[in-house]
Amino acid sequence: MTPSDLDRPGCDDVAALRVEGLEKSFGNYPVLRGVTLTAHRHEVIGILGSSGSGKSTLLRCLNLLELPNRGRMWVLGERLKLREAVNGRGGAILDRRQIQRVRASLGMVFQSFNLWPHRTILENVAEGPTHVLRQSRREAIGVAEHYLAQVGLADRRHHYPHHLSGGQQQRAGIARALAMEPAVLLFDEPTSALDPELTGEVLKVIRSLAEEGRTMLLVTHELAFAREVSTRAAFMHDGKIEEEGPSRQLFLEPASERLRRFLQSHY
Amino acid sequence: MQIDIFLQSIVTLANAAFLTIALTVPSLVIGFVISVPLAFMRASDSRYLSSAILAYTYVVRGTPLLVQLFLIYYGLGQIDVIRHSPLWVLLRDPFWCALLAFSLNSAAYTTELFRGAIQAVPRGLVEAAEAVGMSRLQQARLITFPIAFRAALPSYTNEVIGLLKASSLASTVTLLEITGVARRLVSETFAPYEIFLAAGVIYLALTYLVTSVFRLLERHLAGAEPKVARETAMLSLRRISP
Numbered sequence: 001m002t003p004s005d006l007d008r009p010g011c012d013d014v015a016a017l018r019v020e021g022l023e024k025s026f027g028n029y030p031v032l033r034g035v036t037l038t039a040h041r042h043e044v045i046g047i048l049g050s051s052g053s054g055k056s057t058l059l060r061c062l063n064l065l066e067l068p069n070r071g072r073m074w075v076l077g078e079r080l081k082l083r084e085a086v087n088g089r090g091g092a093i094l095d096r097r098q099i100q101r102v103r104a105s106l107g108m109v110f111q112s113f114n115l116w117p118h119r120t121i122l123e124n125v126a127e128g129p130t131h132v133l134r135q136s137r138r139e140a141i142g143v144a145e146h147y148l149a150q151v152g153l154a155d156r157r158h159h160y161p162h163h164l165s166g167g168q169q170q171r172a173g174i175a176r177a178l179a180m181e182p183a184v185l186l187f188d189e190p191t192s193a194l195d196p197e198l199t200g201e202v203l204k205v206i207r208s209l210a211e212e213g214r215t216m217l218l219v220t221h222e223l224a225f226a227r228e229v230s231t232r233a234a235f236m237h238d239g240k241i242e243e244e245g246p247s248r249q250l251f252l253e254p255a256s257e258r259l260r261r262f263l264q265s266h267y
Numbered sequence: 268m269q270i271d272i273f274l275q276s277i278v279t280l281a282n283a284a285f286l287t288i289a290l291t292v293p294s295l296v297i298g299f300v301i302s303v304p305l306a307f308m309r310a311s312d313s314r315y316l317s318s319a320i321l322a323y324t325y326v327v328r329g330t331p332l333l334v335q336l337f338l339i340y341y342g343l344g345q346i347d348v349i350r351h352s353p354l355w356v357l358l359r360d361p362f363w364c365a366l367l368a369f370s371l372n373s374a375a376y377t378t379e380l381f382r383g384a385i386q387a388v389p390r391g392l393v394e395a396a397e398a399v400g401m402s403r404l405q406q407a408r409l410i411t412f413p414i415a416f417r418a419a420l421p422s423y424t425n426e427v428i429g430l431l432k433a434s435s436l437a438s439t440v441t442l443l444e445i446t447g448v449a450r451r452l453v454s455e456t457f458a459p460y461e462i463f464l465a466a467g468v469i470y471l472a473l474t475y476l477v478t479s480v481f482r483l484l485e486r487h488l489a490g491a492e493p494k495v496a497r498e499t500a501m502l503s504l505r506r507i508s509p
Contacts, residue, residue: 065394096402104400114395118413118490128399131409160490180399 014077016041016184016215017062017106022071024054024061031057032068033239039184042213046220046230046247050262053236055219056111059188062217063106064099067091075102076183104132107177111189113169115161115176121148122157125176133180140179147175151205167198171205178209185209185216192221223267227251235259272458276449276465283448284469290365290434290444295427297366298373305374306381307407320378327375333436335372340364340440361440369437373430380426384419385411417488424481428474435470445469 017039024032031054039045047055060066062073069085080102081094093099115124125144129135135143148157151171153164161169170190177185187206191199203225210216210229220226226233227247234244235256243256251267254260309320327335343349343358357363388411396410416423438447449466453459 063398065397100400100402102400103398106398108395108398110391110395110398112391114389114391116392116395116410116414118417118488120490127409128401131405132400176395176399 015039015074016043016076017217018074019062020072022058022061022068022073024057024066024068031239032061035071035236035239035241037234037241037244039215039217041215043232044210044214044216044218044230046218046226046233047236048220048223048226048233048262049236049242050266054239055236056188058236059108059186059217059219062186063103063108064093065108067093075105078102100132104128104180105183107180107182107185109170109173109177109185109187109190111192113161113166113173113193115169115172117161120158120160121153121164121172121175124161124172125179128176128180143179144175147178148172150178150208151175152201165198166194167201170194170202174202174205174209183215185214187216187218187220189219189221221266223251223263227267235262237262268461268464269458272456273461273465276452276462277468279452280445280448280462280465280469283443283445284473286437286442286444286447287431287434287473290362290369290437290442291427291431294366294369294373294434295430297370298377298430301370301374302377302381303412305378306385307412309378309382310385324375324379327372328379332368332372332433333439336365336368336436336440339368361437361442365434365437365440365442369430369434372433373426376426376429377423380419380422381412381415384415387418388414417485420481420485420488424478427477427481431473431477432470 015038018037020036022032022035022037023030035054035058037045037058047058049055057066061068064080064082067090068082069091073080073082078098081098083092083094085091115121116127119127122141122144125148126137126140129140129143130137133140145154145157148154151174153168153171153175156164156168156172161172164172170193174190190206191202194202199222203222206216206218206225207229218226218230230247232245233247233250234241235250235254235258236242237258243250243254243259250259251263254263305320305323308316309324311317339358340361343364349355349358358367392414393406393411396406401409434444435446437444438450441447443451445466449462452462456462
């Protein structure tokens, strides 16, 4: 199913992304202890929590950069074929092609940008459309130029990543994710590696994407920003979602004592 | 020193350099082609795969190339199966024996060189390739290897120079490459000083050629500098001309 299939009538009930009972441990240390989360279309979900609460691991499990030990996952209604971990034997991907296809529909933006240093910005963005979506070179370049213009980097497209500032690199990273026309965008602390004066330009781009109605999951420490752009928010603590709800409500009337204290100290 | 003998040897040995090149370049190419998949296997998470490749590189790197060459040239002929196989047409010829020994030797060193470079590619760059949905082969071909190769290039230049000089061992199995011809000239003229000096000069010239080519390649692959520099140059040109 492609994102455009979702716009057909009768498909409204299909969540863009859903996980149930997601568990993940590193060695004997449990990081996720049964996370259930649904992202409907056009939702922007802010995932909050202190360091070590498992929010980044959750995001990395969603596109299988980390293999969950247990749990079920659906992307656009399609169940991912995964083997659960049993008795010390780790979880496994059962259908690599399916996972590759699904990953292509989940755009990931990394904390440390991870632009490929041997490729220009334009090539970084065009690489996925060319080799994964099998677009013609001309078509892929067109797509890449379009999204680079959207994030304000049209004039930098022939530069190599190390010639750009952190904020520019992260905007290029966002363009690289967008060029795959993903159904869901995953942001893993997109501004945490940036100098404070550079976060603004990146947040501006993310805000404009939220306004376009894109489905996004946003792990961030920028609480004010999360409150502003997200429609829903989830507060994670100790590998579980402690509280979840409409963004306004979560920030204004936190139900749990823990979230109240978290907001008081961070926000 | 007799200058005329020196100059004459330079000319004679320069001709012999063709055989040195004919031994070195194909060995490097074959070694490279073998080493890339081996390096990925060696760097893989599978311990069995990795140690199988390690066994090969360990043995080859742990024994002298001269011994390997003798084993192939003198040793293989002792085995009846090989003597009676169609391969014997090649393996009784010292050129092919030397080529085989050099290729296997170069492959082992290059494998370990690339293995280190592959493992040094930052994990996040590979994750970014995974995240856009690339297959493992695409990740290796488009991201991991190009980055690893650029990092390994200075050390790979060393390997190329090393093999170029190691090809002098081919003279021990009767091949008349630079060193082989030099030895023959010495036995005819009894002027070892002039002749080996000439041989040294030829090797030095070849090494100079190799390092120049690889320096150009390095600069080309670094890419960033020339491309941006060109653009800035064009910008400043535009600024000058109204």
